[in-house]
Amino acid sequence: MSNLPLFNQPKEIASHFEPNADLVLFHGDVNDFVTTIPDASVQLIITSPPYNLGKAYEDKVSIEAYLETQANTIAKFHRILKPEGSICWQVGNFVDKGEVFPLDIYYYPIFKELGFSLRNRIIWHFGHGLHTKKRFSGRYETILWFTKSKEYTFNLDPVRVPSKYPGKRHYKGPNKGKLSGNPKGKNPSDVWQGLVQEWEECLWEIPNVKSNHPEKTIHPCQYPIELVERLVLALTDEKDWVFDPYAGVGSALIAAIKHNRRAMGSEQDGVYIDIARERINAFFDGTLRIRPMGKPVYQPTGRDKVSQIPPEWRQATQGQLLEPREEYK
Numbered sequence: 623m624s625n626l627p628l629f630n631q632p633k634e635i636a637s638h639f640e641p642n643a644d645l646v647l648f649h650g651d652v653n654d655f656v657t658t659i660p661d662a663s664v665q666l667i668i669t670s671p672p673y674n675l676g677k678a679y680e681d682k683v684s685i686e687a688y689l690e691t692q693a694n695t696i697a698k699f700h701r702i703l704k705p706e707g708s709i710c711w712q713v714g715n716f717v718d719k720g721e722v723f724p725l726d727i728y729y730y731p732i733f734k735e736l737g738f739s740l741r742n743r744i745i746w747h748f749g750h751g752l753h754t755k756k757r758f759s760g761r762y763e764t765i766l767w768f769t770k771s772k773e774y775t776f777n778l779d780p781v782r783v784p785s786k787y788p789g790k791r792h793y794k795g796p797n798k799g800k801l802s803g804n805p806k807g808k809n810p811s812d813v814w815q816g817l818v819q820e821w822e823e824c825l826w827e828i829p830n831v832k833s834n835h836p837e838k839t840i841h842p843c844q845y846p847i848e849l850v851e852r853l854v855l856a857l858t859d860e861k862d863w864v865f866d867p868y869a870g871v872g873s874a875l876i877a878a879i880k881h882n883r884r885a886m887g888s889e890q891d892g893v894y895i896d897i898a899r900e901r902i903n904a905f906f907d908g909t910l911r912i913r914p915m916g917k918p919v920y921q922p923t924g925r926d927k928v929s930q931i932p933p934e935w936r937q938a939t940q941g942q943l944l945e946p947r948e949e950y951k
Contacts, residue, residue, distance in 0.1 A: 632906035633879070635899060639886065645879065645902065646886035649895045652867040653695055655888040659702045665775065665862035667699055668710040668853055668874050670845050673725065685716055685723055693732045695867070700736050702865075705771045708857045709738065712746070712845065714763040720756055726764040738768035741776075745813045746849060765853075780855040782807030810852070847912055850877035858883055872898030876905050876912070 636643040639658040648655040671692060699709060711733070713725040726743065733740070744765040785803045792802050850873060854864060860882045866874035869887025871894050878885035879902070889895050904910035 632903065635902060643886075644884050645875065647869065647872070647875070647895060647898055647902075648886070648888040649890075649892060650888060651890060652888040653698065656695075656698045656702060656867070659865070659886075661701055662704050662707075663863060664702045664865045665704050665707045665858045666710065666854065666864045667703060667707070667867065668712070668850060668864065669866045669868045670712040670870075671868050673714055673716060685718070685728070688716070689728055689732065692729070696732055697736060699867070700738075700770070703770050706774045707770050708741075708774060708853075709733070709766075709768045709770075710853050710857070711766045711768070712763060712849070713766070724764075726766050729766060733766070733768050738770060739772070740766060741769055741774075742767045742812045747813065765849075767853075767857075775857055775859065777856050777859070778809060779806050781810055781852045783810045784808075845873055847873050847877045847880070850874045851881065854878055854881050854883060869898060870894050872901050876901060876910070879905065880912075 633644040636646045638648060639646055639655070641660070703709065711726075711729060713729060716723040716725055716728075730740065742765075744767060745762050746765060747762045782804070785808045788801075788803055788805075790802050792798050792800050854877050858864060858878075861884060863884045863886065864874065864878035866885075866887040869875060869889040872887065875885040875887050875898065887898070889898065901910055905912075
């Protein structure tokens with residue numbers, strides 16, 4: 623179950639932009655919606671755009687045509703973003719006939735040409751996904767964090783994580799003998815793996831929304847709410863507008879309202895609009911299932927039957943994985 627919402631009571635979900643609204647969910651094309659948003663009014667634009675992979679909810683076109691369409695839309699975001707605002711663009715890869723095209727690399731010049739500055743290329747690592755046969759299985763995606771100007775909102779304290787060595791001290795210089803860390807925790811870095819491993823590896827693993835994930839809906843490429851939460855906390859203040867141009871089933875909007883931000887999104891698919899509304903309403907009445915931010919990722923104990931090597935595989939894996947030890951010279 624989710625925590626109780628920070629709003630005192632459920633908020634009405636407006637269907638079009640209204641200056642006094644707290645929540646807006648527009649059913650239609652983002653290019654139509656963005657024209658109704660005032661200049662310099664949005665603090666954070668965060669989304670996972672269609673990847674052009676030919677899924678049920680998108681038409682597959684050439685990568686050149688895809689990027690041209692996206693560039694035209696992104697250009698409109700510059701106007702609505704506050705001077706201190708940010709854009710977080712979460713993408714994976716475009717795959718055509720087995721060849722991988724890393725979308726973050728293709729997107730970078732689009733944002734750069736518009737005058738945005740890249741602050742971090744965040745790596746989101748997850749442990750499960752599709753298995754491929756002719757290349758290594760993909761287990762990460764990237765988030766490009768751009769700012770509109772040199773002066774931008776960045777709140778590190780709300781997203782700090784526990785220090786690995788809180789008792790570490792400076793060993794030389796003017797601060798010799800003094801504690802070298804921050805009592806509030808350390809910077810989580812730009813590689814996001816699981817909090818369970820934060821003490822050992824300085825990484826966060828946020829499970830992607832697959833199979834038995836508590837947030838799973840019918841959307842094939844749904845991202846987890848906790849992926850958005852850290853960005854909302856770090857890059858916005860309370861009551862700021864957070865905008866998801868491709869809102870899907872509303873995960874970014876839920877992450878925003880959970881932390882007392884105003885949220886708006888646009889989505890073309892009516893089915894997803896309905897699901898987003900249901901999920902938002904479920905959040906307000908306390909029935910929405912959300913994976914808690916920072917919850918440790920499950921690690922097999924080795925006692926589970928499914929985590930043990932089955933008898934049928936022992937001979938096959940012996941030579942590959944259980945080679946006899948030899949002395950290295």
